[in-house]
Amino acid sequence: xxxxxxxxxxIQPTGSPHIGNYLGALKTLIEMSQNHKTIMxxxxxxxxxxxxxxxxxxxxTYEIAASMIAMGLNLENTAFFRQSDIDEIYKMSEFLMxxxxxxxxxxxxxxxxxxxKNVEAGEDVDAGVNMGLYTYPxxxxxxxxxxxxxxxxxxKDQKQxxxxxxxxxxxxxxxxxxxxxxxxxxxxxxxxxxPGLDGRKMSKSYDNTIPLFAPSNELKKRIMRIITDSKxxxxxxxxxxxxxxxxxxxxxxxxxxxxxxxxxxxxxxxYGTAKTILFEKIDSVLSExxxxxxxxxxxxxxxxxxxxxxxxxxxxxxxxxxxxxxxxMLG
Ligand code: ADP
Ligand code: TRP
Numbered sequence: 001x002x003x004x005x006x007x008x009x010x011i012q013p014t015g016s017p018h019i020g021n022y023l024g025a026l027k028t029l030i031e032m033s034q035n036h037k038t039i040m041x042x043x044x045x046x047x048x049x050x051x052x053x054x055x056x057x058x059x060x061t062y063e064i065a066a067s068m069i070a071m072g073l074n075l076e077n078t079a080f081f082r083q084s085d086i087d088e089i090y091k092m093s094e095f096l097m098x099x100x101x102x103x104x105x106x107x108x109x110x111x112x113x114x115x116x117k118n119v120e121a122g123e124d125v126d127a128g129v130n131m132g133l134y135t136y137p138x139x140x141x142x143x144x145x146x147x148x149x150x151x152x153x154x155x156k157d158q159k160q161x162x163x164x165x166x167x168x169x170x171x172x173x174x175x176x177x178x179x180x181x182x183x184x185x186x187x188x189x190x191x192x193x194x195p196g197l198d199g200r201k202m203s204k205s206y207d208n209t210i211p212l213f214a215p216s217n218e219l220k221k222r223i224m225r226i227i228t229d230s231k232x233x234x235x236x237x238x239x240x241x242x243x244x245x246x247x248x249x250x251x252x253x254x255x256x257x258x259x260x261x262x263x264x265x266x267x268x269x270x271y272g273t274a275k276t277i278l279f280e281k282i283d284s285v286l287s288e289x290x291x292x293x294x295x296x297x298x299x300x301x302x303x304x305x306x307x308x309x310x311x312x313x314x315x316x317x318x319x320x321x322x323x324x325x326x327x328x329m330l331g
Pocket of ligand 1: 192202
């Protein structure tokens with residue numbers, strides 16, 4: 001990816017990050033921030049359609065912000081901020097509402113899924129749907145178009161939203177003349193998922209996660225809970241079917257991974273030993289960032305200052321875009 005491209009992404013504050021979130025999403029974003037100008041925000045406005053507890057949104061915002069900073073987000077290259085701190089986002093959303101066809105929103109996957117669920121349950125089609133959920137893609141288009149971004153790296157589930165942002169920019173430009181930049185989605189390849197303690201995809205909803213920054217003793221307890229088959233220590237084991245090995249290889253070097261693979265295949269190592277090897281690896285890789293995470297969480301004003309600084313940088317770009325948009329629409 002060309003280095004002069006502006007990368008933009010939002011992360012919803014929906015829970016404390018687990019190692020699946022880190023390996024599947026956050027790590028790539030942190031890597032991209034090392035050599036790109038990056039616009040990155042905690043999408044707290046997007047959380048509002050489902051989460052009504054302000055305290056939880058605030059707490060999760062701090063946890064995600066501290067995690068990203070502790071894991072090495074490049075703050076020199078990045079404007080890192082709370083979505084809700086930029087006043088222009090509310091204006092941009094309102095302006096874009098007026099060039100967005102209602103039919104486009106009807107086609108949004110998340111809304112359609114909700115409607116299908118309602119129909120199956122014999123409920124009104126729009127039961128439980130608020131306008132925040134229905135217009136979610138407009139707010140996301142506002143995020144993407146406000147900051148002139150070139151590249152929007154997202155998972156497969158968000159691809160349609162980025163395409164909608166392009167469509168909405170197209171409608172705007174057709175009506176008012178070329179104003180908004182069309183971004184490119186970069187869809188992360190489906191490189192498989194990180195398995196959780198029970199072997200299914202690690203996910204908050206399955207309660208099978210390993211929190212990214214669990215204290216050492218808690219981390220050990222979680223790892224010891226990983227479900228295995230009943231092979232004896234002597235028996236050879238298949239590393240590719242083992243949750244322990246699958247997680248280990250995400251943290252270990254190639255040489256370490258090859259060595260553990262051999263131990264699995266050769267037999268002679270029990271699952272208890274393999275779990276201890278996994279624990280020691282994760283604990284040592286995460287111990288420094290965990291200390292930094294804990295320090296930041298105990299000094300939230302430091303996180304606030306970083307996010308405020310990011311909001312200043314982002315607000316500067318946003319105010320220029322909004323002035324152009326307002327002039328085109330209202331003269
Ligand atoms: P959860 O399933 O715990 O609710 P989210 O759906 O909030 O997690 O996911 C946030 C991000 O983390 C997404 O980009 C998602 O693709 C990534 N992610 C979540 N779980 C995993 C996993 N087990 N393996 C790889 N990536 C994951
Ligand atoms: N909707 C995204 C998610 O749930 C988060 C998000 C909000 C976002 N605004 C964005 C992602 C803009 C990329 C660009 O993961």
